[in-house]
Amino acid sequence: MxxxxxxxxxxxxxxxxxxxxxxxxxxxxxxxxxxxxxxxxxxxxxxxxxxxxxxxxxxxxxxxxxxxxxxxxxxxxxxxxxxxxxxxLPVADGGSAGGQLRYEEGGMVDRYLWSHYADLCGVDGNGAANAAWADCLAGGDGASLDAGCAVGRLTFAMAARSSWAVGCDLSGNFIKAVRTLARDRQLTFSLPLEGNLREIFRITLPTALRSDNAEFIVADALRLPFRRETFQQSASLNLLDRVRYPLAHLFEMNRVASCSGAAFLFASPFSWAASSAPEELWLGGKAAGEFSGSGIDNVRSLLAGQGGILTPPWQVSRAGTIPWQIRSHCRHHELITSEFLLAVR
Structure with missing residues (x-):
C-alpha cells in the first residue's frame, strides 16, 4: 500500500x-x-x-x-x-477449456445481452422465456446461485426473491457487462441490422429486478468457490452441455445447495459436442456406455439419487420445455429449445 x-x-x-x-x-x-x-x-x-x-x-x-x-x-x-x-479460477487458463474461447469473441456479449434483455428494450425477444424461468423461482430469505449466468438476467430475478444472489461465469466479458448494468441500472449495446448498419438497444432495469443485493464473479462451474450448503436456491441454465466434465458440474451444484429446503432449476438443450467435452463424459446423446440415451432422463435419475452421486436426493416438482433465441442480425435468429427440471429437497 x-x-x-x-x-x-x-x-x-x-x-x-x-x-x-x-x-x-x-x-x-x-x-x-x-x-x-x-x-x-x-x-x-x-x-x-x-x-x-x-x-x-x-x-x-x-x-x-x-x-x-x-x-x-x-x-x-x-x-x-x-x-x-x-x-x-483454480488455474490461470481455466477459461480456455471446454470451448470457452468462443464466448470471448467480439460481438458475443451483445448477442447475449439481446437474448437476456430484448424484452426490456421494446422487442419481444425472449420475454416469454424469461417469464417462464422466473416463474420457477421461489421466494425466501436464503441465498441464490446462478451458475453460468452469462449476462445475468436470471441472477437479477433471483435477487428479487432472495436475501442475496450471485452469478458466476467463465467469461470475463460477460461479467464486466453485467456488473456495469448492475451498477448503472442501464446499458446500451448494438447488433448488426444489415451489413455494416447497426441497431442500438438500451436496457433499463425495472424495479422488479434488484441489483443492490446481486453480485457477479468470474468462476468455474466445475469448481465453485463457495462453501457447501450455502444456497437455498440455485440454477444451471443451458450450461451442462458446454462444460468439460458435466457430471462434475452437477456434483458441484449439489455440494453448494442446502441439504433441505432447497430448490434447483436445471435446463439444457443437450447440444453435446466433442469441442466441449469428450463423448465418454456426456450424460446422454450416445447409444452405448454409461449415461447412454436421453440426457434429460439421465439427469432426472441422477437427481433422484442414482449411484449415490447427488445426495441427499432431489424430487422433481416440475418439468417441461422452454424455447428461446439468440439474434445475429435482424433477419437471422438461432432458435433453441431447452428441457428443464425444477427439483426440490
Whole structure:
C-alpha cells in the first residue's frame, strides 16, 4: 500500500463494500466484491477441502489504479480482483477449456445481452422465456446461485426473491457487462441490422429486478468457490452441455445447495459436442456406455439419487420445455429449445 492511501471498509448506506480510501478521504472508484459474499467464498483450487479466502489490497500507479486480491489461508494462492471483479479460477487458463474461447469473441456479449434483455428494450425477444424461468423461482430469505449466468438476467430475478444472489461465469466479458448494468441500472449495446448498419438497444432495469443485493464473479462451474450448503436456491441454465466434465458440474451444484429446503432449476438443450467435452463424459446423446440415451432422463435419475452421486436426493416438482433465441442480425435468429427440471429437497 502506498503512502497515498489506506485500506478499509466504507459504509455506503445499508450495504458495505470492500473499498479503498485515498488521501482526500473519498472512496476510490473501483471497489472489491460486495461484502455479503466474502464469508461464503473458499479456495477453488483446494477443493474438496474448503479453506476461506482473506482479502488483501494494494494500490498501483501512485494510487490511481487500484487492485486487490483474495488469498487462500491454506495454499496461499492469490486470486485477483480487477476493476471490482473477483477472478476465482483454480488455474490461470481455466477459461480456455471446454470451448470457452468462443464466448470471448467480439460481438458475443451483445448477442447475449439481446437474448437476456430484448424484452426490456421494446422487442419481444425472449420475454416469454424469461417469464417462464422466473416463474420457477421461489421466494425466501436464503441465498441464490446462478451458475453460468452469462449476462445475468436470471441472477437479477433471483435477487428479487432472495436475501442475496450471485452469478458466476467463465467469461470475463460477460461479467464486466453485467456488473456495469448492475451498477448503472442501464446499458446500451448494438447488433448488426444489415451489413455494416447497426441497431442500438438500451436496457433499463425495472424495479422488479434488484441489483443492490446481486453480485457477479468470474468462476468455474466445475469448481465453485463457495462453501457447501450455502444456497437455498440455485440454477444451471443451458450450461451442462458446454462444460468439460458435466457430471462434475452437477456434483458441484449439489455440494453448494442446502441439504433441505432447497430448490434447483436445471435446463439444457443437450447440444453435446466433442469441442466441449469428450463423448465418454456426456450424460446422454450416445447409444452405448454409461449415461447412454436421453440426457434429460439421465439427469432426472441422477437427481433422484442414482449411484449415490447427488445426495441427499432431489424430487422433481416440475418439468417441461422452454424455447428461446439468440439474434445475429435482424433477419437471422438461432432458435433453441431447452428441457428443464425444477427439483426440490
Amino acid at each position: 502506498s503512502a497515498a492511501g489506506q485500506a478499509g471498509w466504507v459504509d455506503h448506506g445499508d450495504k458495505r463494500r470492500a473499498c479503498f480510501k485515498i488521501s482526500d478521504g473519498q472512496p476510490a472508484t473501483r471497489y472489491l466484491v460486495k461484502s455479503f459474499l466474502l464469508p461464503h467464498l473458499i479456495c477453488p483450487a483446494c477443493l474438496p477441502k474448503e479453506y476461506r479466502l482473506e482479502p488483501a489490497i494494494e494500490s498501483e500507479a501512485a494510487g490511481d489504479i487500484i487492485s486487490g486480491e483474495l488469498i487462500c489461508v491454506q495454499c496461499r494462492r492469490r486470486y485477483p480482483l480487477r476493476d471490482g471483479v473477483a477472478h476465482l
